[in-house]
Amino acid sequence: MNMMSATECLLQMCEENFELEDYQSGVPRWCTGCGDNAILAAVQRLCRDEGLRPEKTVFVSGIGCSSRFPHYMNTYGFHGIHGRALPVAEGVKMARPDLTVFVNTGDGDCCSIGAAHWIHAIRYNMNLTVFLHDNQIYGLTKKQASPTSPIGTKSNTTPRGSYLEALNPLTVTLGVQNVSFVAQAVDWIPEVLFDIVKAAYHHKGLSFVRILQRCPEWLPKSLDPWMNDPNKVQLLNHENGLQFSAGLSKVYKNQLQHDPSNMDRAREIASSTDLVPVGILYRNPDVPCYEDLRHSDKLRTAELTSAGLNAELDKYTVWPQEMKEKVA
Amino acid sequence: MNEMTIQTSLKKAGSKGRVPAGKKPAVKLKEHIVEIISDSGEGAQKCGQSLGAIAAQMGNGIWTTEIIPAEIRPPARSVAGASGNRIRIGSGYITNGGDETDLVVAFNEQVLLGRVRAKELKPNCIILLESMWRTHTDPKIVASYIETYDRVVAAGYKVYEIPMEHECRTIVADARRGKNMYALGMLCYIYSLELKLAVDQILLAFGKKDKSVVDANIKLLEAGHKWAEANLDFCYSIPATRSTEPQVVVNGNTALALGVLASGMEICAMYPITPATSASHYLSEVFEKVGGMVHQAEDEIAACAFAIGASYASKCTITITSGPGFSLKQEAIGLAVMGEIPLVVVNVMRGGPSTGQPTKMEQGDLMTAIFGSHGDAPKVVMAPGTIEECFYSIITARRIAETFNMVVVVLTDAGLATSQQPFARPKFSDTWMAPPVDQSPIPAGAKPYDWDETTGLARRFIPGQPGGMHTLTGLAHDRDSHVAYDAEINEQTLRFRSLKLAALQKTLKAPSVFGDSKGDLLVIGWGSTKGAIEEAVETMRAEGKKVSSMHLQFLQPLPPGIKEIMQGFKKVMTIESNWSDRPEDKIIDETNRRYSSVAILLRSRYLVDIDCWSEVKGQPIKPGTIRRVMMDQLKKQK
Numbered sequence A: 001m002n003m004m005s006a007t008e009c010l011l012q013m014c015e016e017n018f019e020l021e022d023y024q025s026g027v028p029r030w031c032t033g034c035g036d037n038a039i040l041a042a043v044q045r046l047c048r049d050e051g052l053r054p055e056k057t058v059f060v061s062g063i064g065c066s067s068r069f070p071h072y073m074n075t076y077g078f079h080g081i082h083g084r085a086l087p088v089a090e091g092v093k094m095a096r097p098d099l100t101v102f103v104n105t106g107d108g109d110c111c112s113i114g115a116a117h118w119i120h121a122i123r124y125n126m127n128l129t130v131f132l133h134d135n136q137i138y139g140l141t142k143k144q145a146s147p148t149s150p151i152g153t154k155s156n157t158t159p160r161g162s163y164l165e166a167l168n169p170l171t172v173t174l175g176v177q178n179v180s181f182v183a184q185a186v187d188w189i190p191e192v193l194f195d196i197v198k199a200a201y202h203h204k205g206l207s208f209v210r211i212l213q214r215c216p217e218w219l220p221k222s223l224d225p226w227m228n229d230p231n232k233v234q235l236l237n238h239e240n241g242l243q244f245s246a247g248l249s250k251v252y253k254n255q256l257q258h259d260p261s262n263m264d265r266a267r268e269i270a271s272s273t274d275l276v277p278v279g280i281l282y283r284n285p286d287v288p289c290y291e292d293l294r295h296s297d298k299l300r301t302a303e304l305t306s307a308g309l310n311a312e313l314d315k316y317t318v319w320p321q322e323m324k325e326k327v328a
Numbered sequence B: 001m002n003e004m005t006i007q008t009s010l011k012k013a014g015s016k017g018r019v020p021a022g023k024k025p026a027v028k029l030k031e032h033i034v035e036i037i038s039d040s041g042e043g044a045q046k047c048g049q050s051l052g053a054i055a056a057q058m059g060n061g062i063w064t065t066e067i068i069p070a071e072i073r074p075p076a077r078s079v080a081g082a083s084g085n086r087i088r089i090g091s092g093y094i095t096n097g098g099d100e101t102d103l104v105v106a107f108n109e110q111v112l113l114g115r116v117r118a119k120e121l122k123p124n125c126i127i128l129l130e131s132m133w134r135t136h137t138d139p140k141i142v143a144s145y146i147e148t149y150d151r152v153v154a155a156g157y158k159v160y161e162i163p164m165e166h167e168c169r170t171i172v173a174d175a176r177r178g179k180n181m182y183a184l185g186m187l188c189y190i191y192s193l194e195l196k197l198a199v200d201q202i203l204l205a206f207g208k209k210d211k212s213v214v215d216a217n218i219k220l221l222e223a224g225h226k227w228a229e230a231n232l233d234f235c236y237s238i239p240a241t242r243s244t245e246p247q248v249v250v251n252g253n254t255a256l257a258l259g260v261l262a263s264g265m266e267i268c269a270m271y272p273i274t275p276a277t278s279a280s281h282y283l284s285e286v287f288e289k290v291g292g293m294v295h296q297a298e299d300e301i302a303a304c305a306f307a308i309g310a311s312y313a314s315k316c317t318i319t320i321t322s323g324p325g326f327s328l329k330q331e332a333i334g335l336a337v338m339g340e341i342p343l344v345v346v347n348v349m350r351g352g353p354s355t356g357q358p359t360k361m362e363q364g365d366l367m368t369a370i371f372g373s374h375g376d377a378p379k380v381v382m383a384p385g386t387i388e389e390c391f392y393s394i395i396t397a398r399r400i401a402e403t404f405n406m407v408v409v410v411l412t413d414a415g416l417a418t419s420q421q422p423f424a425r426p427k428f429s430d431t432w433m434a435p436p437v438d439q440s441p442i443p444a445g446a447k448p449y450d451w452d453e454t455t456g457l458a459r460r461f462i463p464g465q466p467g468g469m470h471t472l473t474g475l476a477h478d479r480d481s482h483v484a485y486d487a488e489i490n491e492q493t494l495r496f497r498s499l500k501l502a503a504l505q506k507t508l509k510a511p512s513v514f515g516d517s518k519g520d521l522l523v524i525g526w527g528s529t530k531g532a533i534e535e536a537v538e539t540m541r542a543e544g545k546k547v548s549s550m551h552l553q554f555l556q557p558l559p560p561g562i563k564e565i566m567q568g569f570k571k572v573m574t575i576e577s578n579w580s581d582r583p584e585d586k587i588i589d590e591t592n593r594r595y596s597s598v599a600i601l602l603r604s605r606y607l608v609d610i611d612c613w614s615e616v617k618g619q620p621i622k623p624g625t626i627r628r629v630m631m632d633q634l635k636k637q638k
């Protein structure tokens, strides 16, 4: 692999100052008022602020409205198949740890068809930043209940209201061994959304960010109770987590001191039903990353391959008599 | 030897005072098929593998096949529980497992019964049977043993009762460990193989353990040899010509894994499934030494998606599976086709559909390999026909995948996976390796899918390449990789992806004909049936029949020249191991008969009235069976 040395990289980066437009590509085709627009804005800002090199950045997604995300980033993108964004992203990261990899996935994509991959991705804990665009509905396929739809949600497949209690992506994620970063954001508080996206990006390991995302097209009012009453949003602040501006704190008075290293508290907070906790629920920078555990320190060169292959072949070789003596 | 002498020699053998039968001169044989079978865990597999390796060292041609019970721990002494190895040893080069067995070493009468019922033994097969059961404390076991013994003797098999347990106990406390080496000693005597080579095998297997284990095994080996020499009244030799070139003896799955090693691929993503897993086991053992890694994913979909992600961002990646896993991968394979991501998918076929027969051989997935995944998803399909080809096909598959940005499916099967056949030791070449990942800047204006009008080929952009940013998508897309629902673009891109197959086809050579290029009958096969078909053809040609065969390594695209080859024959038929309706069935006729897979392909492509014969017994088709089928076909012509 032609990888640049660290110094070369640094030098080059100092020369480049990226603008927002450097990350924009195409005009988003989401509905007006769709929460995905806010997520896109936050992520583009992150890329600019962090000076991420567009060619070294990959956005991987599945299928859904939200999975259109990579098309609107002027980086590398992989818009794959429904539910499989995580394993694709894991393959990218395993092969190329030098790339910065983001994942955009919907609540159907991640919590339904891709649920097995979701659980295992948490366990692998690869250095990926995962955004769960949770609009609590299947957007692209036109309004079917999703696993995160609140019970009673009227949809095209549940015209009399959905039957089951919603799955809680936060408690599920926090229940998986090796979980290393869990946060929740809401699309309507861009300042906090950005802070969370940024913290997620800086965490080494799999950062899982559930974003409550509005879908004005199919569930226009579903998040209103939380949007209209700032007290129903609980900001999680801590010196080791996020700290909020005075302006913001004026509006969002309901704040909770929460140390993100406290798993028991994180699980408790994640379980709350009437309040929407916003902030970092859990962070543990010490969980090993799968790519570090598995990445070989050996380069796959022809010399190494030749030596390795021959050593293996030796085990199974039947030598002709005269050569046998030589080999021995 | 008549029944009487057998009985007496048995009595002598069973008694304590050994009466040497006197060393008879070895009878020269052209070839023999030997089986060693036991309950699983008694080491018959190891014994068989060692026998094969020793014979190969002697310069004999060999083909060994594992006998695997369907369950992990079948009950002891059960008919379905036979575990062991089958070794065909010959003077010349051996290309397949051959017909029925000539000599069996059985550790109990039940596993023997299983083989008798499966009709795997020649009518006059020699049976060396552990005799401990005759004097067992459980009267039921004694009764079962005597009943079976009497039955196989009455059926005309030559049965020798051998007090293996008794003899081994004089050396080791637990004869369950070590009886296999005792048996190996006997077999070395029977086939006049150098005992020293067997000692080498023990050193190879137990060298790392403590010396007492090695010593005990060598003692058992020598005891078996001595006993056979003193008590058996027959002895064979299968003349061998020592090869002047080094040969490797591995099974098909190990050969595949070695191919992965040699190909320069860096990642293998898999999910465990019989009979493919052993390839990944072996690879897990050795891959990291050369800078590779095996990822065991949470399921086959994830394994395929992981491989695709890795391929997309780096070098071509491989995923290894078998039937059910291959079905699960289909949607992701379609994505790789659509995105034009190089990918090698190995399907070690087993019996299907559904869970089917996990440990058994079948060639039932050809159509899925070619037509699998929804929509038009052109991909390359190759099938190695020998163990050696298992190795090289992976190297070729990698190269094709990366040159054409295509999915290459490699079809092997449970037969090849578990069979061993020596082949010339590969000499590593740099050209087998994938080139380094291109990280050079993309020239301004270049497009991520700049399809060539003639070949459909486009250079792929790899993350990290400055200026190459685009979003790969499984949706229909244009040259910029922008989602496109335009009717024209959709058709054009289908055309480009299809053209790549034609471009590859132009580079392929016509298959060679085994036998004359003209004659009465041409048999076409693919995959693991190669050796058996060619052996049958050879036998019949020696009898003056005008028959030939042709073996297809590429199933998609089919290489050029096939039609011309077929024109040289009065009749063409296919032989393979997947279902075809039996013409003799009451309601089957030409309007509804389902042909076997490769026959369908060839009939539709060449508009030639190709007949087919197939067998789906879960085991390799025997050369004798193929000969019979070809004879029948020749008769039909008259």
Ligand SMILES: Cc1ncc(C[n+]2csc(CCOP(=O)(O)OP(=O)(O)O)c2C)c(N)n1
Pocket (backbone or CB within 6 Å): A063, A064, A065, A066, A067, A082, A105, A106, A107, A108, A109, A110, A133, A135, A137, A138, A139, A140, A141, A146
């Ligand atoms: C295998 C498969 N099944 C079903 C679909 C159809 N499908 C596309 S997107 C989607 C659900 C999208 O919902 P979500 O993941 O929540 O994303 P959103 O559109 O809400 O952002 C479904 C069912 C598909 N593309 N592939």
Ligand code: SF4
Pocket (backbone or CB within 6 Å): A029, A030, A031, A033, A034, A035, A036, A065, A066, A135, A139, A140, A214, A215, A216, A217, A218
């Ligand atoms: S349907 Fe909903 S999720 Fe999809 S783009 Fe419109 S608002 Fe957004």
Ligand SMILES: [Mg+2]
Pocket (backbone or CB within 6 Å): A064, A106, A107, A108, A133, A134, A135, A136, A137, A138, A139, A146
């Ligand atoms: Mg959704």
